[in-house]
Amino acid sequence: MKRMKKLLTGLLTLAMTLSMMTMTAFAAEPPAKMPTIDFDSSKKGSITIHKYEYNGEAKVTGTGEDNQTPPEGAEPLANVKFKITKIAELSAYYGTDAEAFPTVEAAKGMAAIATFEKATGSDGVATFNELPLGLYLVQETEAPAQITGKVEDFLVSVPMTNATGDDWLYNVHVYPKNSSTYGEVTLQKKGKIGSADATNLKGAQFKLEVQKNPTTWEQVLKNNKGADIGVAGILTTDDYGKITVKDLAPGDYRFVEVKVPENTGYIADLKTAYEFTVAEKDSPDEGATYKAGSILIDGVKVDTAQHPIEVINYKPAVEKEVQDKTTKAWENASADYSVGDTIPYRVTVDVPANIADLKTFTLTDTPEHQTYVDNSLKIYSNAECTTETLVGKYTVTSENSGWKITFDPKDLSSVAGERIYISFKMTLKEGAIVGSTGNTNEINLDYSNKILPDGVDPDPTLPKTDEIKNETTVYTFDIAVEKVDATDNTKLPGVTFDLYRKLSDDAVVGGNVSANPVKGLTGKFEKVETDLTTNSEGKISVPGLANGDYWLVETKTKEGYNLLKNPVNVQIAATYTETTTTETKTDATGKTTTTTIKTITLSNAGDSNNGVFKTVVKNSKGFTLPTTGGIGTFVFTFAGIAMMAAAVILLITGKKKKAE
Incomplete structure (x- = not known):
């Protein structure tokens, strides 16, 4: 018992x-x-x-x-x-x-x-x-x-x-x-080009890492319920630019960017880690400000479903503009000038917010049939180009008739995330292309396409660069004069003209500019060309002219013909239709080039729309006057004497009759 x-x-x-x-x-x-x-x-x-x-x-x-x-x-x-x-x-x-x-x-x-x-x-x-x-x-x-x-x-x-x-x-x-206890976290990826608003970015890739000890991080391939994390541990943002990872055990984690989307030109930030914590326990504070499994960022609870961890990729932007010769307005795609004119340009650069982390940031200007005016380049902080910035922090070198600036990106940290304006001048050279082809001026921006972690890759050639291209076109035109006989259209060589261009009433008189320069021209005019003489075919060609109101003044005509009584007007009034598209492509080396393509169609651009404005000037023959000492002079002299004698006789006869 x-x-x-x-x-x-x-x-x-x-x-x-x-x-x-x-x-x-x-x-x-x-x-x-x-x-x-x-x-x-x-x-x-x-x-x-x-x-x-x-x-x-x-x-x-x-x-x-x-x-x-x-x-x-x-x-x-x-x-x-x-x-x-x-x-x-x-x-x-x-x-x-x-x-x-x-x-x-x-x-x-x-x-x-x-x-x-x-x-x-x-x-x-x-x-x-x-x-x-x-x-x-x-x-x-x-x-x-x-x-x-x-x-x-x-x-x-x-x-x-x-x-x-x-x-x-x-x-x-x-x-x-x-x-x-599990946590769920959401990351929101956005892309920001220049000063435009950031937009959701699809196709960016990240890896998720968990902290094993104070100095060691390990990539997470599966969540804590055994489901795969992305594809082989690589997560890709969806159509809305989001990544959501569920069923994460308590611990310290971080997202690290692996790759930007293809064919975008965004700067990949492989250096910055976006850390967060999955809370193991409820908050120790009274009132339990967060529960176990909450997402903490810097110790503060964040509902990432409503307020995701935001990651922004940046991409610089560059735009080239040319000043309209008449209105002085900045034109995005085109303007027209005459050969020898000084052409003002403005380049707008949106500096990325992470500029100081880049290795390369270079601007190169490449003109066609134009030459950079030395010492004309300055950088401004405002669109009116009145307030200089970055003084002493850049050097301009001449290159292929254009210029080049190689910045130290750290020198641009004072304008990170802001716009700068580069103002400079070019001269349109002899031989400029007339008509619809035009004369382009291209700006190229080369910039680092990755920000590498400190000390990861000592290769001095890394990171590689991407490129942005933007251009404007300067057009110039041609006046073609044909001089002919008014009766039979015979070509008249050796006829000489001066060419004037009418200016606005507020034009300053001086140099080639004068008021009412010749009979028939009222107002202020610029003398463009002198002594333009027709060739053996009776033709004159005046290339390299901008839009304008032109007047031909005949100064010497062919023997036997009368000078023109009035100047001849020729209007150059071409108009432009501009279409702008942007394309981004990545080549086999991984270099991404973003090109703004500006398609410009000319209208009212002369004969066959080719930029040549033709005019036919007709001259008529004058009277044939006798030469000095010839019979013609004798006849006139004799007739005059006879008439005078008859007058005297009539006068005497009249007086005699009156006396009687």
């Missing part, structure tokens, strides 16, 4: 101990008659651990048998490591003078008889077979990072009584469950 009481006491103690553990093994009170435990040393048992991840409220009492159904929502949990330690023989608790079962804390201090370790598989199961009979301490030694509610250590007796208390279970099944 005494032994039976001790046995019951031991079993009840074990049951009570196990009942305090989270889903540990349980032993029921045995009936009056129980089968005897076989203490034969050859007898073996097993402990099978069914591990689940579960965050629900349901509680299920363990029976030790392999028939328990986990609560709804419980998922098998792999890669949980357990250690079971045999700490005592059962004879000490079931035999003569049986002792009370130890507490878990007491068991931890007992000497180990045998130790076994195993991890759960993908089904969440770990089975320890062929175990010697005894009392075992079960300990969860390692679990996935998301497991924040680990199972407390517990004791298992092998064997133990079944649920009905009428038999011994030599193969014991336990169903411990762990609570977990």
